[in-house]
Amino acid sequence: MNEKLTVFNEEEQPMGVKSREDIHRDGDWHETFQCWFYELNKEGIFVYFQKRAEDKKEFPGLYDITAAGHIEAGEGVVMAGLREIEEEIGINVSSSELIAAGTFKQDLSDGNLKDREICRVFLYAWDGRRGFYIGEEVADVIKVELYSFKDLVNGEVRSVPFKSVLTENSSILSIDHLVPHERAYYQFIIKAITENVEKL
Incomplete structure (x- = not known):
């Protein structure tokens, strides 16, 4: 079934509804929910990635956001996100978390x-107290030390x-091995996690 998504202009104003297939063909702006899991423990800060299943149409077998998905037309961002988290990695998260x-x-x-997102x-x-239960779109879940990942993104290590x-x-x-998000995107994520940990 082809999802129906809201199309936005450059100013993020809604402009109508189109199928996901048509949006990806035409390069329309549309919303996605993205949730990055991170863990702070005695060994450091770790960021979690899902490995996309090999039969995925887009970027098969590459490592990506812990849980993410398109927001369907008329669907709230958070509600869509909670659904995606449970479907992809089997974790029931509340909106307050x-x-x-x-x-x-x-x-x-x-x-x-x-794909203009x-x-x-x-x-x-x-x-880390609960287990991941991956859906059919996910092949694995991995964790990487955050500052090592930062060095990778910045080209300081291979x-x-x-x-x-x-x-x-x-x-x-x-x-x-990573979905080719812009370097600035990965830097945005690293900065967000770092700032959040510093508040603890």
Whole structure:
């Protein structure tokens, strides 16, 4: 079923409704919910990524936002987000636990895909007490030390270690393994997590 999404102009004003397929074809601005899980423990600050399933149409097998999705026409941002979190990684989160981190506009155009997103970004402080139960769109969930990830994003290192939270296997993450968000987007996320931790 093709989702119906609200189309926005450059000033983020709603301009109508179109199918997701048509929006990605035409390069219309549309909203997405994005939630980054992070964990603060005695070993440091860790950020969580999902590995997209290999059969995903867009960016299969690459590591991406912990949980994210399009906001359907007429759907509230937070309600859409809570649904996406539960569907993708099996975690039931309340709206009061989400930390609003702001909006980031980005263009993920790649080939025939013209994905111009108004990203409504949220954080979630993960305590590690519950297990992840991934949906069919997700192949794995991993965690990476935040400042190592910052070095990777800034080009100071070529790869960083990560650990799967599902299998506990360890491996190496390079920039090519990530969904190609803009560097400024990843820097925005790192800054948001860092500032939030500093408030604790």
